[in-house]
Amino acid sequence: MRSRNYFLMLVGIVLFTGCTQAEPDYYAEALKIHHEVLTIDTHIDTPMLLLNKGWNIAEEHSLNGNVISRVDLPRMKKGGLDAAFFAVFVGQRERTEENYRSGQEEAEEMIGAVKGMCKSNPSVIRFAITPEQAYSNRQENLLTAFMGLENGFPVARDITNIKKYYDMGIRYMTLCHTKNNDICDSANDTPEHNGLSEFGRKVIKRMNELGMIIDVSHISDKSFYDVIELSSAPVVASHSSARAICDNPRNMTDEMLLKLKENGGVIQMCILSAYVKTPPENPKRDEDYAALEKKYGKWNEINDKTMSDKYLTEWMAIEAKYPGDLATVKDFVDHIDHVVNLIGIDYVGIGTDFDGGGGLRDCRDTSELPNITAELLQRGYSKDDLRKIWGGNFMRVFKRVIKLAEKNI
Numbered sequence: 001m002r003s004r005n006y007f008l009m010l011v012g013i014v015l016f017t018g019c020t021q022a023e024p025d026y027y028a029e030a031l032k033i034h035h036e037v038l039t040i041d042t043h044i045d046t047p048m049l050l051l052n053k054g055w056n057i058a059e060e061h062s063l064n065g066n067v068i069s070r071v072d073l074p075r076m077k078k079g080g081l082d083a084a085f086f087a088v089f090v091g092q093r094e095r096t097e098e099n100y101r102s103g104q105e106e107a108e109e110m111i112g113a114v115k116g117m118c119k120s121n122p123s124v125i126r127f128a129i130t131p132e133q134a135y136s137n138r139q140e141n142l143l144t145a146f147m148g149l150e151n152g153f154p155v156a157r158d159i160t161n162i163k164k165y166y167d168m169g170i171r172y173m174t175l176c177h178t179k180n181n182d183i184c185d186s187a188n189d190t191p192e193h194n195g196l197s198e199f200g201r202k203v204i205k206r207m208n209e210l211g212m213i214i215d216v217s218h219i220s221d222k223s224f225y226d227v228i229e230l231s232s233a234p235v236v237a238s239h240s241s242a243r244a245i246c247d248n249p250r251n252m253t254d255e256m257l258l259k260l261k262e263n264g265g266v267i268q269m270c271i272l273s274a275y276v277k278t279p280p281e282n283p284k285r286d287e288d289y290a291a292l293e294k295k296y297g298k299w300n301e302i303n304d305k306t307m308s309d310k311y312l313t314e315w316m317a318i319e320a321k322y323p324g325d326l327a328t329v330k331d332f333v334d335h336i337d338h339v340v341n342l343i344g345i346d347y348v349g350i351g352t353d354f355d356g357g358g359g360l361r362d363c364r365d366t367s368e369l370p371n372i373t374a375e376l377l378q379r380g381y382s383k384d385d386l387r388k389i390w391g392g393n394f395m396r397v398f399k400r401v402i403k404l405a406e407k408n409i
Helices: 002-022 026-034 073-078 097-120 131-139 160-167 198-210 221-230 254-263 283-296 305-321 329-343 370-378 383-408
Strands: 040-044 083-089 125-127 143-150 170-174 213-215 236-240 266-269 348-350
Touching: 026 370, 026 383, 040 143, 040 236, 040 348, 040 383, 073 143, 083 097, 083 131, 083 170, 097 125, 097 143, 131 143, 131 383, 143 213, 160 170, 160 198, 170 236, 198 213, 198 221, 198 383, 213 236, 213 383, 221 254, 254 266, 254 329, 266 329, 266 383, 283 305, 329 348, 329 370, 348 383, 370 383
Parallel strands: 040 083, 083 143, 125 143, 143 170, 170 213, 236 266, 266 348
Antiparallel strands: none
8 A cells, every 4th residue: 555655656746747847938938039030129218328438338237226227238148139229319308499409419429329339349239220231230140229319309390300310320210209399299298289290291201201210109199190191101109008008198099009000010019117007106206206306307398418317317216216116027018918919910019118217127127038028928929929029020110111212212
């Protein structure tokens, strides 16, 4: 009897061990996929940090203590991120000739910094302006830097500036930011133009002609519908999420997502926590944010760059102080599930907004991006699905925008 019980116990151990070994290692599979497909993050705000003389993107940095950056070249390699759109961000300010000039100077300085990063690290990263260059760079084990202009403010009221920025290497433009500008109304401001302005309509046409991608993140709902009606090319939302899951005006409604599908565009899902999940009440955190605003004023209304940089540094410190309030990868993938279920796998990608507020409790920087892939695998997404999400869908739009422009030449 004892021997029979011992035998049954051994069988149980073997069966239990077999079950454990049969459990798929989603993270290991995620890493493998990141090394097999082109991966692209369509929105990081790292160019602002490239202007910091004491910070080197070629060195690996830690998230311990006060967060300085969530992106550097070693962490891109570690997280299997092949390419990124480095966002040349210029904050909105009063529309005066002096401010237009200063905004243009800031944009050109950041454009120079992105190109300088590539020039200083030629064995690691290369600048690109076409999808084909990114695929070629990957074959050579090189990272790729694309550039987008976040906020059309530096365009001022001069349509020729669209071509100027295109010639500098800008391949998408986010039409506005958190305040209205000359082009359109913002999702976070009181309507001024009732959507696109007359000048904005000219901007859309010129971007289509040049083959510059139109980015509808940050713009108001009415501005979005105006763009969809007017644009002859597919558009992208470089860093937005689903409003049905998180009710934030920066996110897209189901009706907007359906229109985006009709347009042939793509939504690049954003991991800025407040766009992923409505943050729980935290009076102490709210007090810190209120004190910050009292000290500097509203960030999107600060005209002085030095002051806005200080605001951003202190804001990031508050973010680091309350990490427990952040949404999770599971919360984020709920957004991807929603979009896929609504409009299909061919219209979704990822734009983290790292260094502009993006970051989840369990995906804090580029080195942790495989955590997202592991969760997608666990939910049944295939390798082909992941190829589309991590770059294929965006590159389809990118190529289509270029091809349509070439037909107009």
